[in-house]
Amino acid sequence: MLEKLLYLEQSDLTEFRTNIKKVNGNLVEFENTIIYPGGGGQPMDHANIIQNNKEFSVLEAKQEQSTIVYTLDGQLDPLKSVIQKINKIDRKQKTQYHTLLHVIAAVASQKYACKVSSSKIYDDHARIELLFPTSTKKNEFDKNIFWSAIQKVLSSNHPVTKKIISRENIGNENSKVRTVVSLIPKEIEMIRIVTIDDLDTEACAGTHVSNTNKISKNLIFTTQSKGSKKIRVKIEIIS
Numbered sequence: 001m002l003e004k005l006l007y008l009e010q011s012d013l014t015e016f017r018t019n020i021k022k023v024n025g026n027l028v029e030f031e032n033t034i035i036y037p038g039g040g041g042q043p044m045d046h047a048n049i050i051q052n053n054k055e056f057s058v059l060e061a062k063q064e065q066s067t068i069v070y071t072l073d074g075q076l077d078p079l080k081s082v083i084q085k086i087n088k089i090d091r092k093q094k095t096q097y098h099t100l101l102h103v104i105a106a107v108a109s110q111k112y113a114c115k116v117s118s119s120k121i122y123d124d125h126a127r128i129e130l131l132f133p134t135s136t137k138k139n140e141f142d143k144n145i146f147w148s149a150i151q152k153v154l155s156s157n158h159p160v161t162k163k164i165i166s167r168e169n170i171g172n173e174n175s176k177v178r179t180v181v182s183l184i185p186k187e188i189e190m191i192r193i194v195t196i197d198d199l200d201t202e203a204c205a206g207t208h209v210s211n212t213n214k215i216s217k218n219l220i221f222t223t224q225s226k227g228s229k230k231i232r233v234k235i236e237i238i239s
């Protein structure tokens with residue numbers, strides 16, 4: 001039986017009681033999970049497991065074919081339920097960073113026909129590398145104009161929604177998705193589509209805010225040239 005990946009449905013859920021599916025030494029599989037295992041440039045959540053008033057740290061998570069296996073710093077009793085607890089402040093920041101990366105990629109795609117060559121979220125900042133189609137296009141890039149376009153998105157209310165579609169039924173949706181769906185590994189049959197209003201549609205299994213107005217306006221935005229066709233954008237939320 002597949003566990004329910006609650007972090008995909010409710011990214012603001014930071015505490016949850018669940019039963020255990022399997023224990024093998026310090027390795028555990030849960031019936032449900034709110035703990036993001038990491039992936040797509042977003043690191044694993046900072047999480048703890050509480051059982052019988054004892055607290056365990058989650059050290060690692062591994063996405064296996066049909067389940068997520070978490071490594072703890074101790075062994076759980078497989079017959080007793082647990083409370084999963086994730087760091088609220090950290091999750092809140094990561095959902096903001098993750099959604100912000102979508103916004104940056106969408107604006108760069110519309111304005112300069114950029115593609116994303118890589119992106120990564122850290123505990124205190126996030127970065128994204130934008131690949132321009134030509135060096136001429138890159139020379140058109142104006143940091144201030146670009147940043148104003150992003151701030152405009154952040155100052156209005158754009159709902160962020162998600163749905164899961166099977167690869168076969170993706171049909172018309174395909175042309176709207178920023179990442180080429182055919183590049184998504186073949187074993188992934190169900191594709192999660194994250195849409196930011198009329199701005200962006202992307203295949204993504206990360207955690208996001210529910211509206212762009214939930215992203216902090218206290219941001220430091222810096223850019224750095226990385227060769228003739230690439231620019232690295234770094235963003236930092238100041239708390």
Ligand SMILES: [Zn+2]
Nearest residue numbers: 098194204206
């Ligand atoms: Zn995402």
